[in-house]
């Protein structure tokens with residue numbers, strides 16, 4: 001008789017994990033939808049000068065567990081910062097500490113944040129994550145993945161937050177929702193990296209998918225801090241190919257050295273390949 005072994009390679013477990021990931025991949029807008037629901041809860045509470053809610057109460061109000069609330073909250077906080085609005089996230093506190101949690105970009109427990117929130121007329125501001133706007137953003141992202149040169153036309157009519165969203169949707173779509181370096185495809189780790197930064201005076205580059213590369217969060221950081229470079233010939237270069245600047249853990253090596261000299265994973269559509277001129281430009285500036 002075979003001994004009973006419990007391990008994670010159990011086909012039943014693997015099947016479950018795969019299904020969950022497929023489900024997530026087919027619903028990439030989930031966090032934004034939740035951000036839209038949460039926006040309504042928070043703006044209503046602010047309008048009615050309600051005392052802060054706990055993260056759990058807010059999560060319950062939009063029908064989710066309190067742990068994944070960090071993602072939609074992050075979107076709301078970014079939007080408030082980008083559009084110069086009082087931080088709605090100040091209205092949420094931890095039940096145990098009574099102040100805002102770790103992801104809050106501000107001084108936890110600062111009363112002035114609440115005053116600012118209460119004096120803002122939130123009814124005058126349309127929900128930036130509303131379904132209507134969401135479908136419009138999807139339409140623009142679709143158009144940009146067919147006609148990337150339309151970037152010029154859209155950038156002038158989108159808020160900064162929406163420029164980021166459209167860019168991210170278009171770039172992730174172009175790369176088939178995979179990191180162009182390691183092929184990681186967990187939706188919550190994927191990001192659209194700008195080759196030429198968002199602050200560049202050529203504003204159309206903020207949304208042009210040819211100024212983007214889909215990367216996982218780790219590779220995005222390593223690309224941004226200059227540890228990883230992408231050549232105009234689409235080769236990945238790691239700054240320390242011999243590994244002399246160690247020590248490297250097995251995971252460090254697998255994420256960095258292992259990709260040195262490998263080709264970048266490119267979008268199927270050649271019109272969406274990263275701009276060689278912009279890659280060259282980035283190199284010259286580093």
Ligand SMILES: [Zn+2]
Pocket residue numbers: 179180181182183184215216217218219
């Ligand atoms: Zn990666």
